[in-house]
Amino acid sequence: MAKIKKKGVSGNAKNFITRTQAVRKLQVSLPDFRRLCIFKGIYPREPRNKKKANKGSTHSTTFYYTKDIQYLLHEPVLQKFRDHKAFAKKLQKALGRGDFSDAKRLETTQKPVVRLEHIVKERYPTFTDALRDLDDALSMIHLFASLPTNENLPPATVANCARLAKEWAHYVIRTGALRKSFLSIKGIYYQAEVGGGQEVLWLVPYAFAQNVPVDVDFRIMHTFVEFYTTLVGFVLFRLYAIEGLVYPPRLDKDTDENAGGLGAFKIESRGVAGLLTAGDEEKRGEEAGKKDVSKQMTTLGAKIASLSNEDPTATAITEPEQEEGTLREDLTIDTFTLAASSSDMLPQPTLPQTTSASATLFSNTTFYLSRETPREPLEFLLRSFGCKRIGWDGVLGAGAYTEDPSDTSVTHQIVDRPPTFPSPAAEDDSAPSASATTTVGRFPGRIYVQPQYVWDCINAGRLLPPGEYAPGALLPPHLSPWVKPGEGYDPIATLPDVEHSEEEEGVEGSDNGMQEDLVSGSESEPIPTPSTTAAPIEDESSEEEDDDYQRELAAEVAGAKPPAPSEQDKKKQKKKSKAKMSRQQREEEDQKEMKKIMMSRRKRKLYEKMLYSNARKEGEVEELKRKRRRLDGGRGKGKKERRGGEEV
Structure with missing residues (x-):
């Protein structure tokens, strides 16, 4: 007789463990358990059968893999948490006795420090693995670098994040690794190609006054930042070493206090x-x-x-020594010959390029940033693409190439304010003076553009005509460089005026369908007279259309969305559309319905889901086109009004 298996000792009951059981097994508090799971990359799991995993109980709970919790039993950080708990008891006892000197001694000598270097090495065995997981780390670090300090955000954490963000920006500038950028509602997206072809995408918030929300648990976010700063520090050390640079770069405190930005760091070979x-x-x-x-x-x-x-005046960077395991130990690629002349020739692999062809896009230009423009992102973009001479107003900080707005070496000036015009007295003078030039705010031989010009040139890979980006001009659409226009809506393409053509096509289609119906009806049965059948149907349909139109018009005037059609309206609309079809179209529809009936239930559901998704995409495309026509019409009307105002 086979041995009876006990309930709850195998299967899901053995593979999963609840959070309460895990906390008891590790003998730590719940906050420490969350912190340890974030460090180790262990997240809750969803079992297929919660009732079996919870040994018959049906109440909602959080599950983890039993193997993951077993793996945490031998974690050195776990012992640090226990040491910190004992240290907190000693510190609290010293403060309770009023012995502040003993409390200070405990704080400086016996406070445990959690080290995360071994966890980084465990989670990322290779350098490529660390680069692939760098997106969230950089986004979180740039977010904390822009937040104000308070009781939840220590100044040391914010300063450390700001330092790592600038060190990363220096590496991207030095290697020319930046590829694309995009201005979005959330912030500015950047994409760089580092480590021999690994693409890294991160988000940088705008430099606005940030209001720290009160409903966010900053303890959890601070735990992520603590791990991410360690990870980014490791990655930057390796990247700087590959390029033959000293890490960390030297910080000039005087320049940093004068808002030097990127210029406060000195890069050394x-x-x-x-x-x-x-x-x-x-x-x-x-x-x-x-x-x-x-x-x-x-x-x-x-x-x-x-x-x-060697020549002491040489400034070339020395190549790093060839170490075992580095990315540059052997970058030669084997060549393959064809075994037979009739075999196919496959494309051969090529070495990854460290810099792009557009890395010198702004190398022959000198930019001047007006005081209303964002200095940090523009400086980062321009320096990443070869511009060495960038000037700005003195109020934006130190480190500018020039602070004189009338410098003759400036080729492009970025402005973000409406254009100014000269006074009538200056217009009457035949020879414009220096005061007139100052009033106009324009210097001859200089190109004035808006900030979007820099982003669009980078995404296009070339210098665009500056006429569309003149101050006060209506800017072209700023499109995401990661979305390619496909078969759907293309925001760049011009839309034809199809309102009249659609109406004409609808009239022609209805006429053709009516003629075919009349021909098919004459062969089978007599045509009904208009006085008996046709007139009431037309009156009923016209009344329904008028009612629908009045409801949509009232909703549009009220500023609300038009009411969604009911099931009866959908059925009526389907019958009307089918009645307007020609004889051949109705036969095709009937054949499709017969094919759907012959399908299996699984295939029919899949087919209906496909039709629904296609119809939804088409509806979204049509809605975007409708909005585009409405905007184009408003712009045209505005242009006419402005032209009329100028004529008056």
Whole structure:
């Protein structure tokens, strides 16, 4: 006789564990359990049968994999949480006794520090894995860098996020890795190609005054930021090392206090770092904890000798040493020959390009940013695409190429305000003076554009004509560079005036259908006289159409959406559309209905779902076209009114 299996010892009951059971097993508090799961990348799971997973209980609960919780039992961070709990008890006891010196001593000497380096190495075994998971990390870091500090956001966290954001921007600028950018409602999207072809997309909020919401649990978000800052620090160290740069870059505090932005960081190559003294080299080795000082001291003399033989004025960056496991250890690609002359020739792989062809898009230009324009995103974009000379007003901060708006070397000026016009006295003068030029705000030989010009040029990969981006001009649509126009709505293409053509086609279709109906009716039965049948039907249909039109008109005047048609209205509309069909179209519809009947239930549901999705897409496209025609009509009317005003 087979052994009877006990209930709740196998299957879902064994594979899943509830959150309460997991907290009891790990012997930690619920906040620490959440923090540990975020660090380790463990998330709740949804079992197929909740009742079996919960051993017969039906109440709602959160489940985790039992193997994941078992894996957390040997986590070193778990011991740090327990040490912190004991430290908190000692600190609270010292504060209760009033012994503040003992409390300060405990705070400085015995407070446990959670280290996450081993978790980063566990979750990302290779450098490529870390790059693939960099999107959310960069977006979160840029978000915290723009938030104001309060009791939930420590100043050290915000400053650390701002530092990492600028270090990432410097790497993107130095390597020319930026590819696309887009201005959206949420913020500015950027896409860069780093690490030999890995695309990284991140979101940067606009530099507005942020109101910190009160209904957000910043403890959970701070846990994510704590892990993401460690991850981005590892990634930046590796990226800077691949490019032969010193990490972290040196920060100029005076420039940073004067709102220097990107100019506050000084990027150095490894050749400059090799000229450091022995004491400085030893101090850097102790702080990093990664380098062997003894090995560096033995090779320091050879490095200095090799550098002294070279040209001291050379500024080229030295290539990093070939280390085992780096991305540049062997980038040669094997060549393959055809086994037979009749075989197909497949495209051969190519090496990933580190920089794009448009990295020097603005290399021959000098930009000047007006004080009303956003300096940080424009400076980042222009420097990423080759512009070395960027000036701005002194109120925007230090580090500008020029602060003089009348500098003759400026080729493009970005403005974001309505155009100004000269006074009547200046217009009457035959020779315009310097005051007239100042009143107009224009300098000869300079191109004035709005900020969108920079984004559209980058996405297009070329310098666009600046006429459409003149100050005060109606800007062209700013489209996402990641959405390609397909068979649906294309916002770039011009729409023909199809209102009259649609009405004419509808009239011709109804006439043709009526003629075919008359011909088919004459063969089978006599045509009914208009006085008996046709007139009441036409009157009824016209009355229904008038009622529908009046309801839609009333809803439009009230500013509300038109009422959704009921089931009866849909059936009537379907009957009317079928009555307007020709004989051949009705036969095709009947054949489709017969084919649907012969389908299996699964295929029929799939077919109906496909028809529904296609109809929905067509409806969305038609709605966008209708809005486009309405906007184009309003613009045309506005232009006529403006022209009329000018004529008057």
